[in-house]
Amino acid sequence: MREISDQFDHPLRPTIVSVAGLSKKYGTVIALDDVAFSIHRGEILGLIGPNGAGKTTLFECLAGVQPADRGAVAFGDGYETARRGDVLFYLPDGIAPWPHQPVEWALQFFLNFFDGRHDLYDDVVDRLDVAPLKRKRIGALSQGQRKRALLAMGLLTPQPVLLIDEPFEGLDLRQSRETAKTLRWHASLGRTLFLSIHQIIDAGSFCDRFVLLSGGRACGEGTADELASLARSRLGVTAPADFEDVFLALT
Amino acid sequence: MSSLRSLSRPWIQLVGKEWRGLVVSRAWWVLIFLVGPLVGVTFIGAVRTYAEASGLGGTSAGVGEAFSPLDGIWVPTFVAYEIAATFLLPFVAIRLVAGDRQSGALKLELQHPMSPLSRIAAKALVLFGGWCLASVPALIAGILWKMYGGSTYPPELTSVVLGYLLNAGLTIALAAAVASIAENPSTAAILMLSFTVGTWILGFIASMHGGLWEQIAKFTPEAMLDRFQHGLIQLGTALVALVFIVTSLAVAAVWIRLGASTRRRALESAGLVAVAAILVVACTFVHLSWDVSENRRNSFSEADQKALELIKSPLRIEAHLAPEDPRRSDLEHGAFSKLRRVLPSVKVRYVSATSIGLFEQANTGYGEVWYDLGGKRTMNRLTTGEAVLETIYGLAGVTPPQETKPPFAGHPLVAAPRGAAVILYGLWPALVAGFGFLVSRRKA
Numbered sequence: 158m159r160e161i162s163d164q165f166d167h168p169l170r171p172t173i174v175s176v177a178g179l180s181k182k183y184g185t186v187i188a189l190d191d192v193a194f195s196i197h198r199g200e201i202l203g204l205i206g207p208n209g210a211g212k213t214t215l216f217e218c219l220a221g222v223q224p225a226d227r228g229a230v231a232f233g234d235g236y237e238t239a240r241r242g243d244v245l246f247y248l249p250d251g252i253a254p255w256p257h258q259p260v261e262w263a264l265q266f267f268l269n270f271f272d273g274r275h276d277l278y279d280d281v282v283d284r285l286d287v288a289p290l291k292r293k294r295i296g297a298l299s300q301g302q303r304k305r306a307l308l309a310m311g312l313l314t315p316q317p318v319l320l321i322d323e324p325f326e327g328l329d330l331r332q333s334r335e336t337a338k339t340l341r342w343h344a345s346l347g348r349t350l351f352l353s354i355h356q357i358i359d360a361g362s363f364c365d366r367f368v369l370l371s372g373g374r375a376c377g378e379g380t381a382d383e384l385a386s387l388a389r390s391r392l393g394v395t396a397p398a399d400f401e402d403v404f405l406a407l408t
Numbered sequence: 409m410s411s412l413r414s415l416s417r418p419w420i421q422l423v424g425k426e427w428r429g430l431v432v433s434r435a436w437w438v439l440i441f442l443v444g445p446l447v448g449v450t451f452i453g454a455v456r457t458y459a460e461a462s463g464l465g466g467t468s469a470g471v472g473e474a475f476s477p478l479d480g481i482w483v484p485t486f487v488a489y490e491i492a493a494t495f496l497l498p499f500v501a502i503r504l505v506a507g508d509r510q511s512g513a514l515k516l517e518l519q520h521p522m523s524p525l526s527r528i529a530a531k532a533l534v535l536f537g538g539w540c541l542a543s544v545p546a547l548i549a550g551i552l553w554k555m556y557g558g559s560t561y562p563p564e565l566t567s568v569v570l571g572y573l574l575n576a577g578l579t580i581a582l583a584a585a586v587a588s589i590a591e592n593p594s595t596a597a598i599l600m601l602s603f604t605v606g607t608w609i610l611g612f613i614a615s616m617h618g619g620l621w622e623q624i625a626k627f628t629p630e631a632m633l634d635r636f637q638h639g640l641i642q643l644g645t646a647l648v649a650l651v652f653i654v655t656s657l658a659v660a661a662v663w664i665r666l667g668a669s670t671r672r673r674a675l676e677s678a679g680l681v682a683v684a685a686i687l688v689v690a691c692t693f694v695h696l697s698w699d700v701s702e703n704r705r706n707s708f709s710e711a712d713q714k715a716l717e718l719i720k721s722p723l724r725i726e727a728h729l730a731p732e733d734p735r736r737s738d739l740e741h742g743a744f745s746k747l748r749r750v751l752p753s754v755k756v757r758y759v760s761a762t763s764i765g766l767f768e769q770a771n772t773g774y775g776e777v778w779y780d781l782g783g784k785r786t787m788n789r790l791t792t793g794e795a796v797l798e799t800i801y802g803l804a805g806v807t808p809p810q811e812t813k814p815p816f817a818g819h820p821l822v823a824a825p826r827g828a829a830v831i832l833y834g835l836w837p838a839l840v841a842g843f844g845f846l847v848s849r850r851k852a
Contacts, residue, residue: 221667222515242521252512255425257432270421271520310516 170197171234173318173349174219174244179228181214181373188214189225190373196318196351198234201344203364204353205404211373212353213250216320220247236317246271248311250322250353253303256296260287260306263295264313273313277346281312284339300327308336318349325359337363361400371408419526422517426504426534435503437844439496440542441837446488447545448832454484455556455825462820475818476703477553478564483637485549489572490633492542493579498600501535501583505660506593514664524661528584532657535580543572545836552828559819563700564639571636574649575629581656588663616763618731627652627688639701644694651691655684695752703816708746711809712797719804721782722753728776730760730768735791739777743796779803 174196181189188211196202204212218225221241231237236244255263264282267273282288285305290298298306304327311319324340325333340363344350354360360367361381369377369384377384381400388406430436458480505528508514517527554560583600590596607628614625625631632645662668662676699706707713725744729736736758747754761768768774777796778787781803788799801808 217515220515220519222518223666224669224672240521242519246519247515249512249515252515254508254511254513254516255429256511258428262428266421266425270418270425270517272418 170199172196173198173232173234173236175231175233176219177229177231179215179218179230180226181211181218181223182226187373189218189228192228192370192373192375194368194375194378196349197366198317198349199344199347200365201340201350201352201363203360203367204351204370205357205360205367206353206355206370206408208355210355210370212355212370213322214373215370216247216322216351216353217249220245220320222247222249242316244316245318245320246311246314246316247320248307248322248324250326252307253296253298254307257294259292259294260298261291263306264291264309267310267313271314273315277313280342281309281339284342285309285312285336301329301332304328305332305336308339312339312343312348317347318351319343320351320353322353323355324352325354325356333359357401357404358399369404369407377407418520418522419530422522422527422530423534426530427537429504429507430500430534430538431847433500433503433507435496435500436538437840437847439492439500439538441840441844442496443488443492443542444545444832444836444840446491447485447549448828448836450488451481451485451549451552451832452825452828454481455553455823455828457484459822459824463822475820476701476816477559477561477819478568478637478639478701481553481558482565482568485546486568486572486637489543489546490575493572493576494604497535497539497576497579498583499597500538501531501580502587502593502596502600504531504535505584505587505664506590506596509664509666510592514666518664518666524665525658527664528588528657528661532577532580532584535584536577539576539580545832548831548836549828552825552831556821556823556826558821558823561702564702567636567639567641567700570641570646571633574636574646574653575633577653578629578649578656581653581660584660585656585663588660615731618758618760618763622731638706639699640706641698641700643696644691647691647694648688651684651687655680695748697749699749703818706746707749708793708797709809709811709813711811711813713750715801715806715809716747716750716797718806719751719781719800721804722755723747723751723800724780725754725756726759726778726780727756728759728773728778731758731763733760735775738791739796742791742793746793747796747800 172195176195177193179189179192180187192211192215204215206212214223217223218228219230230241232239232244255266258266264278264287268275268278282291285308287305287309290302290306293302295303295306304324308321308324311321321340325336328336337359340350340352352360352364354364366380367378367384368375377387379387381403384400384403384407388403391407458475458477461480462475508517550560550565582603583596586599586603587593587596590599607630610621610625610628611630614621627648632649635642635645658680659677662673662680665673668676697706704710708716727736727739729739744754744756748756760774775789776787777789777791778785779799781800784803786799786803788795790796790799798808800806
């Protein structure tokens with residue numbers, strides 16, 4: 158079994174983003190504590206952790222929409238000298254941007270403003286079932302509808318790495334499955350996805366690799382098998398029954 | 409060229425987005441709805457008062473200034489925009505700047521590698537455009553005035569308009585700055601109102617104590633506007649206003665960068681304020697000004713100006729008058745401010761022990777105005793412009809020039825404000841309400 162590594166190279170896929178020593182405090186509360194991990198090109202990486210683990214803070218610090226106290230984010234695989242905004246796009250959870258504007262306008266604005274993927278427009282709209290929402294105002298959408306519209310905007314952005322905070326939040330079972338399929342399709346086109354998910358079972362069945370976050374600390378990084386192996390070796394846990402047990406053992 | 413085009417395309421997209429944001433803003437619709445009746449009240453009142461004064465006063469030379477459209481029509485009419493810029497425009501600006509932060513749109517938009525100043529500039533441009541649309545009722549008032557047969561002297565009207573545009577720019581920039589700094593719009597609104605009240609208090613303190621307070625109060629929006637309203641375009645004043653506008657927009661740009669630490673943003677803002685303070689001080693040394701009023705109210709007569717220009721010795725004046733003594737105001741506005749425009753080397757010093765001067769009247773030296781021209785000294789207590797000039801001519805040994813031009817006779821007009829009420833109280837609000845309804849239907 159391969160050891161969890163924070164090295165830049167990966168035996169299968171090149172590392173596109175490498176994070177080291179990322180720390181963030183809100184007053185006396187430690188939100189992120191020396192977090193280190195890497196993102197490999199083309200993978201679906203899951204950021205797993207309970208509510209309050211620091212997932213959103215980690216994403217926002219990575220995307221540069223809030224400042225980190227310490228730490229470094231480096232880019233690889235041809236993006237060594239690129240700016241953060243050229244490599245990463247972060248789609249926050251729980252926002253209702255431009256609430257008075259229709260979805261159609263927002264999608265076009267995203268495409269034009271971010272010089273997005275016009276070629277994916279029809280597929281994205283179709284797969285996420287956004288067509289019926291196009292004329293509706295964003296502020297008038299239900300939580301699930303808004304999530305689908307936001308996902309569509311995110312999938313149309315051109316950056317090679319897409320960070321999505323809670324992509325399945327607010328979606329019903331059917332929509333979650335359709336969204337998961339769409340994200341898989343999107344990753345198959347070469348996009349790297351980094352998703353924060355607090356539902357461990359959903360994440361276990363969906364992501365290629367995982368970063369486990371608890372209390373602001375990264376408790377493990379790797380595939381499900383690698384994490385299970387780590388749980389066994391580090392904590393002496395005997396054959397965890399499922400991914401939830403692995404998570405509980407490591408956090 | 410192509411890189412410039414690729415940079416400007418997202419900015420144009422952003423301007424379009426900001427425009428849509430403004431158009432769906434209730435605050436803006438309230439602004440343009442109310443500005444019609446506000447202009448109606450001020451314009452109709454001004455035309456009636458002007459007509460009354462014209463009918464009573466005729467065209468005698470002594471009351472000529474009373475029939476200047478600058479005082480009689482334009483300044484009162486544009487008071488509507490002073491009210492709107494103080495109490496309505498800040499909320500429109502705060503909503504547009506803070507709205508993106510509240511909805512989460514800013515987190516998305518900030519991921520575009522556009523400079524923060526470009527983002528703020530897009531918002532400021534749209535807000536300024538929105539303000540220009542809100543200025544249509546003033547244009548209507550101008551057309552109506554011409555239709556009544558009223559006189560218009562374009563340079564002085566330009567001065568008033570320029571003053572109000574700078575005032576609006578200042579309001580927009582300040583509101584953008586506080587909206588970026590404050591966590592939520594209500595805090596920003598309170599900060600903005602505090603600023604407005606603060607400038608009033610500053611003006612009050614300045615009138616009480618004079619001195620340094622008076623110097624600082626010269627830079628409040630009200631004081632700056634006042635000079636433009638008198639048909640006086642001072643380059644220094646305009647530059648100070650521009651420094652305030654650019655600094656406020658730059659501070660707003662610093663604070664919308666959510667990814668920078670609070671400490672860094674605070675330090676950068678402090679640096680900007682320090683640079684602005686230096687620039688403002690530098691601007692106070694710019695004395696270039698243009699009196700664009702038709703009746704030359706900010707200048708001595710041409711003959712007097714020519715005579716004064718011949719005096720090369722430095723002039724020092726010491727006026728023993730308290731800040732609230734009306735004679736001091738007469739001297740300042742009727743003589744000293746005009747003198748400064750002709751004689752850049754003139755130095756005026758006010759001396760008083762109290763703010764109102766009421767209990768200084770018994771002091772022998774109170775009320776004296778001492779003039780020192782190249783070592784020759786004299787004193788008198790008169791406070792009219794003519795008396796001041798006579799004293800200076802006497803000291804300089806210059807013969808007072810004979811005025812050849814007749815005094816400004818004014819433009820009396822007895823006219824009723826026909827149609828103004830229908831247009832500004834009825835048609836304009838109905839039009840705005842109609843468009844507002846259509847927009848709300850579209851967005852629903």
